[in-house]
Amino acid sequence: MNAWILAGVLLAAALAPPCAAAQGYPAKAIRMIVPFPPGGPNDILGRVVAQKLTEQLGQQVVVDNRGGAGGIIGAELAARAVPDGYTLLLGGTASLSINPGLHRKLPYDPLMDFAPVSLVGTAPSILVTHPSLPVKAVRDVIALARARPGQLNFASAGIGTPPHLAGELFKSMAGVDTVHVPYKGGGPALVDLIAGQVNMYFSGISAALPLVRDGKLRGIAVTSAKRTALMPDTPTIAESGLPGYEVGNWYAIVAPAATPKAIVMRLNHEIVTALAVQDVKKRFVELAADPLGSTPDELLQYNRSEISKWAQVIKSAGIKPE
Numbered sequence: 579m580n581a582w583i584l585a586g587v588l589l590a591a592a593l594a595p596p597c598a599a600a601q602g603y604p605a606k607a608i609r610m611i612v613p614f615p616p617g618g619p620n621d622i623l624g625r626v627v628a629q630k631l632t633e634q635l636g637q638q639v640v641v642d643n644r645g646g647a648g649g650i651i652g653a654e655l656a657a658r659a660v661p662d663g664y665t666l667l668l669g670g671t672a673s674l675s676i677n678p679g680l681h682r683k684l685p686y687d688p689l690m691d692f693a694p695v696s697l698v699g700t701a702p703s704i705l706v707t708h709p710s711l712p713v714k715a716v717r718d719v720i721a722l723a724r725a726r727p728g729q730l731n732f733a734s735a736g737i738g739t740p741p742h743l744a745g746e747l748f749k750s751m752a753g754v755d756t757v758h759v760p761y762k763g764g765g766p767a768l769v770d771l772i773a774g775q776v777n778m779y780f781s782g783i784s785a786a787l788p789l790v791r792d793g794k795l796r797g798i799a800v801t802s803a804k805r806t807a808l809m810p811d812t813p814t815i816a817e818s819g820l821p822g823y824e825v826g827n828w829y830a831i832v833a834p835a836a837t838p839k840a841i842v843m844r845l846n847h848e849i850v851t852a853l854a855v856q857d858v859k860k861r862f863v864e865l866a867a868d869p870l871g872s873t874p875d876e877l878l879q880y881n882r883s884e885i886s887k888w889a890q891v892i893k894s895a896g897i898k899p900e
Contacts, residue, residue, distance in 0.1 A: 603663055603841050607638040610666045610831070613652025613673050615645035619701060619782060619865065623829055624668040626861050627698055630852040648738065648899075649673030650685065657691040661834040663841035667692065670829040671740050674881055679889030680738045680899050688885065692832035693842050694877035696849040700826040701867040702802030703744055703780045704787075705815065706795040711777050716799050716819030719778070723754035731757040732778040733767035737900045741767070743888060744780035744801060744825045746895040751820055760900075771795065782827070783808060783866035801825040808866050828884070829867075830877055846874060 610628050614620040621643060628639040644652035649672045656667035667673075674688040686692075705716070711730075713719045723730050734742035737760050749756055759776050761767040764785060771779045772794050779786075783806065790797040799815040800806050803824045815823045831849060833842060850871035852858055862869045872880070891897075 603844060604635055604637040606664065607640055608635070608664050608666060609640050609642050610668055611642050611644055611652045611656045612668045613644055613646075613649035613656075616643050619784070619827070619867070620668060620670065620829065622865060623699060623862070623867060626858060626865075627668070627831070627849065627852060630855060630858050631848055634848050634852060648677060648680075650677060650681070653677075653688075654685045656832075657686040657834060659834045661693070661836040661838075663833060663837055663845065665834060666695070666845070667832050668698070668829060669832050671827045671884070674830065674832070675828075675884035676738060676740065676743065676888045676892075678885050679892040680897065688881060689878070691835050693835050693837045694874040694881070695831045695833055695842055696846045696874065697870050697872035697877050697880065698829040698831055698849065698853065699862055699867045699869045700802070700828045701865070702783065702800045702806055702826045703741065704783050704790075704800050704809070704812065705748075705778060705798040706771065706781050706786050706790065707778045707798055708771055708774045708776070709793065709796050710774055711796070713798065714796070715813075716815050719798060720752045720754060720819055723752070723756055727755040728757060730754075730777050731759050732780070733759050733761055733771055733776040734779070735764040735767055736760050736762060738892070738897055740825070740827055741780040742897070743891050745778075746897070747825060747891050748780075748815070748820070748823065750891065750894060751823055768795075780825070787866070806866065806868075807863055828870075828880075830872075830881070832877075842874060846871075 610624060612621050612624045624641050628641050631639045644655055653667060653669060653673040656665055659665035677684055678688055707713055713722055732745040767779050770776050789795040797812050799813050799818050801815055805814060853869040853871045859869050
């Protein structure tokens with residue numbers, strides 16, 4: 579056989595397996611690791627997406643909850659999985675952007691150990707206060723905090739959690755001195771806020787909205803750049819006293835690094851398609867989230883900017899993990 583023909587045959591053979599794998603993908607169930615316990619927003623949104631992908635792909639997408647250590651356990655498991663497209667991670671704010679600045683020896687690199695697939699959505703928080711606090715707007719909060727340095731406090735779901743960092747960013751941008759009070763979860767933080775034991779909390783909207791409507795808490799402003807459809811009359815923090823402030827929990831699907839690009843792009847197409855379906859959009863809105871797909875590169879650039887943003891907040895506030 580001619581040497582050039584032989585070389586061509588060998589090259590085609592070498593390229594055939596990954597191409598064939600991509601064309602036949604998926605041929606079995608896909609595991610989607612959610613690095614948090616069942617019942618939380620990560621889990622619920624993950625299941626919404628998994629169900630729609632199951633319908634579109636014709637193979638079961640199974641949610642595997644691997645909670646613990648602020649998302650580290652599940653993220654590390656996904657990073658070490660075989661890069662064949664059959665293990666995915668529903669990552670986001672904590673696991674992919676906060677943890678790198680919070681932990682000096684993180685057992686995975688969110689930029690090097692994962693192949694970005696697509697953003698899934700964003701969910702703003704809302705600054706809520708106890709009704710006894712004499713404030714009705716962000717400007718009032720800032721004025722009161724400046725008048726009483728070190729006397730006002732804000733709760734969080736724990737050291738280094740998104741509510742904690744939202745409060746630290748608020749402190750830094752507003753130039754106020756408020757005291758952080760960490761709890762072991764958002765539930766206990768809300769209970770003590772309702773009881774008047776703490777003054778403020780940056781809560782997920784779905785948890786806070788019923789309490790605001792019942793008058794148990796006062797909704798001051800949302801943390802997103804734009805108002806949310808669930809609370810259209812509630813202003814953003816940026817528009818009501820602190821220009822430039824923007825914080826949101828975000829969710830994204832990533833795969834282990836070295837996952838074939840053809841599979842990544844197939845998954846990207848399916849995820850973006852799923853997010854455009856009306857019942858998925860409706861479910862996201864009910865969960866106080868905005869469905870938001872992206873290209874893999876857009877997700878990569880977004881995560882880079884988020885890592886840099888939170889690393890600066892963590893460093894300036896001197897935050898150390900528990």
